Amino acid sequence: MRPQYETWNASKITTVKVTEPIETDSFPNAKFKVVRGSANQVHEFTLADLPCLNLYDWIMLYNLLLREEQKYKSVIAHLKLMIVSYIQEVGNMDVEIVVVLRRKPFAVPKEAPKGFEKLKLGKIHKEGWHVVFQAREWNDVDLHKACFFLPDKHLYTTSCLEFATVSTQETRVFCFQV
Known part of the structure; x- marks a missing residue:
């Protein structure tokens, strides 16, 4: 495994070639030769170097290898894993960070978009990137119309972002889990 400063690179991988598949008893390894960016820089690394690569490289490498799926089946399986x-x-x-902090991330609500009452439920509106849904307030049986701004999704816990879609006649109702 090579140091991260020798393998990490922000330039996009444009082509990949598997130069040597290395089969061992416990770990299928492979050596890659990649070309990066418009400057056509050539870099070499192995599967063991993956943790030191730019994460976008993993996805690019996977997509490029899929073009010859049968040939690189074991390498693709390892990369996918x-x-x-x-x-x-x-x-x-x-989850661990939230537990350690003993509090839930929160989002400061923005004011409702113009024409909020006329907006259809379940549709993602591009202006302001928001979705309108119905939700129940704590200890309330009635559903209330609410708005969720997509750029603020990082302020919510994962469990808060799980939407359950229920079809009712011609509209969709999104229930917000808290």
């Missing part, structure tokens, strides 16, 4: 594991770990870290 790395991506899935990373996403899961980031999610677990999010």
